[in-house]
Amino acid sequence: MQEVADLIACEECDAIHSRSAPGRNEIALCSRCGAELERDMSAYSRRVLPLAIASFLIYIIANTFPIVEMELQGIVSRTTLIGSVLSLNAADMPFVASLVLATTILFPLIQLLVLIYLLASVTRSGYHPAFNLLVRLIQTLQPWVMVEVFLLGTIVALVKLTNMATVLPGVALWAFGALTILLAAVSSFNPRYIWKMALSKKTERSHVS
Ligand SMILES: [Zn+2]
Numbered sequence: 004m005q006e007v008a009d010l011i012a013c014e015e016c017d018a019i020h021s022r023s024a025p026g027r028n029e030i031a032l033c034s035r036c037g038a039e040l041e042r043d044m045s046a047y048s049r050r051v052l053p054l055a056i057a058s059f060l061i062y063i064i065a066n067t068f069p070i071v072e073m074e075l076q077g078i079v080s081r082t083t084l085i086g087s088v089l090s091l092n093a094a095d096m097p098f099v100a101s102l103v104l105a106t107t108i109l110f111p112l113i114q115l116l117v118l119i120y121l122l123a124s125v126t127r128s129g130y131h132p133a134f135n136l137l138v139r140l141i142q143t144l145q146p147w148v149m150v151e152v153f154l155l156g157t158i159v160a161l162v163k164l165t166n167m168a169t170v171l172p173g174v175a176l177w178a179f180g181a182l183t184i185l186l187a188a189v190s191s192f193n194p195r196y197i198w199k200m201a202l203s204k205k206t207e208r209s210h211v212s
Contacts, residue, residue, distance in 0.1 A: 011040050041195075051189065052122045058185040059115045065178035066108065071161060075168040083175065084108060106149040111186065114144045118189065125197055129204025138194040145190060151183045 011022040011031075015038035022041070025031050030042040069081035082090065084107060091100035117137050124131045131137065157176065164170050 054189050055119045061182045065175045068175040069173035070175040072171040073168045107153045110144045111148045125201045129201050154179045
């Protein structure tokens with residue numbers, strides 16, 4: 004890809020604009036369709052890595068502790084997310100179990116780990132040999148991360164179950180709520196900003212040497 008320093012194309016409508024670096028907390032919008040062209044990255048680069056690490060820690064809590072605790076006729080049962088996947092599989096629903104496993108456990112984990120690894124290496128050295136591949140991987144997984152769908156489904160199921168049993172939301176359910184908000188913030192991730200971070204780090208290094 005050829006980088007033309009003083010021009011920028013709108014990703015939505017292909018309109019070409021002359022580029023002027025956005026000031027602090029400023030966002031440049033396309034004059035034709037209003038899509039975001041560029042924004043001040045200083046705040047972005049400071050924010051995304053800590054957010055991704057926080058999301059990863061919350062993800063561990065969400066997957067370790069019980070989602071829900073139910074009491075029915077004196078019998079208490081609790082389950083974790085992976086426990087619910089195993090139960091679905093045991094109940095002859097392997098397809099649904101695989102979907103839950105992929106969209107709420109595997110894909111968010113891969114997405115977060117790759118993003119943390121990429122941001123950490125770009126912040127440190129300004130370059131990663133598999134940059135394109137890793138960014139494509141994150142973008143491909145993005146539509147398949149469905150933690151919020153799982154959270155809504157669980158809340159609806161819990162509300163319906165309250166008529167039949169005593170239902171207590173577990174630590175993991177609150178963690179999933181927090182994870183949904185954090186992932187929404189992290190997914191504001193735009194590969195162009197990481198590319199910019201890498202370029203500015205590279206320029207910084209060449210100036211120093
Ligand atoms: Zn546009």
